[in-house]
Amino acid sequence: MSTKDYLEKDYYAVLGVPKSATAAEIKTAYRKLARQYHPDANKGNTETEEKFKEVSEAYDVLSDVKRRKEYDEARTLFGSGLGGYAGTGAQRGGGGFNFDFGDLFSGTGQSSSAGDRIGDLFGGLFNRGGRSTATGATRPRRGQDIESEVTMSFGEAVEGTTVSLRLTSSSACGACSGTGAKAGTTPRVCPTCEGTGAASRNLGNFAFSEPCRDCRGRGLLVDDPCPVCEGSGRGKSTRTIQARIPAGVADGQRIRLKAKGAPGENGGPSGDLYVQVHVKPHPVFGRTGENLTVTVPVTFPEAALGAEIKVPTLKGMPVTLRIPEGTPNGRTFRVRGRGAPRKDGTKGDLLVTVQVTVPPHLDDKARAALEEFRDATEGIDLREELIKQARSE
Structure with missing residues (x-):
């Protein structure tokens, strides 16, 4: 498909939507037409097959924000089709158009920025990498x-x-x-592109600039390549x-x-x-977003009666945390400002989870005290309510 054909196609009309249509409206229109003209639903019908291709082509352009913008700008610049440039250097011959967009504004008295604009525009529309000018070979590259x-x-x-x-x-x-040339030698100007790094390629009604194939866009040829980089x-x-x-x-x-x-x-x-x-x-700390986490063991009396315990921090200086009376196993407390730094300069928190720990060994005194505690709480059944709930289901 030539550039002229591309620009003269009205993709909005193909999908049956106005130029101001939103992305959602374009998508809806495409899906409706795609179902209508899909080859699987119209087997053997070449007319609907061509229509399906046309609908798909229109959607490919209009569904892409960047390509849609370039398409709209190109049609605005050239009016209805390409005839709008008949008086600014485009020459008619045999019903066709034959000019190079890279040279469209050269010698016309118009600003070079206009020519650049056209080059950029068509470089994006046809995926040819943008314009290639005489300075392309030496243009700074990131x-x-x-x-x-x-x-x-x-x-x-x-x-x-x-x-x-x-x-x-x-x-x-x-x-x-x-330079790519061996020490003591210098590259020579490419005779094909005359040092511009670009060559003109004829595509029927249009000529486009592309990197020179002989010098690969460098504008220079190396006869005696550098043995280290092999001429690159x-x-x-x-x-x-x-x-x-x-x-x-x-x-x-x-x-x-x-x-x-x-x-x-x-x-x-x-x-x-x-x-x-x-x-x-870390062997002690974990992390959840901007908060640090740590699990601290406590004894049963500390959890039952309440206590003040020492909690480690990442910098090594412990902080004192108050455990209230009747603290259950697994409860988490928050120590403000002891977490990881935030982008605004403040810090997250330290989340401390207490874990009631059973001593591995008891001496006689501790054992006697626990037995006394057991006898004192013998009438309290902590599992009674749990059993009732299980039976009620």
């Missing part, structure tokens, strides 16, 4: 993103830490300084950086460190570094 991993202790993850990371990434070859101009570099891992990071979290990735080309910005964090478990 460096690649790099991924790394780090393993840290539970305390480091909660409090934050600085780690050393050894990174390997692509960079300009040190032997040829990124790129090599591997290893470096060690100090990366700050923020406080409160969780196990499995992916941290983005801006501009810590591979260096850019031709003055372009560096890529980003993504660090996958692995946190070692």
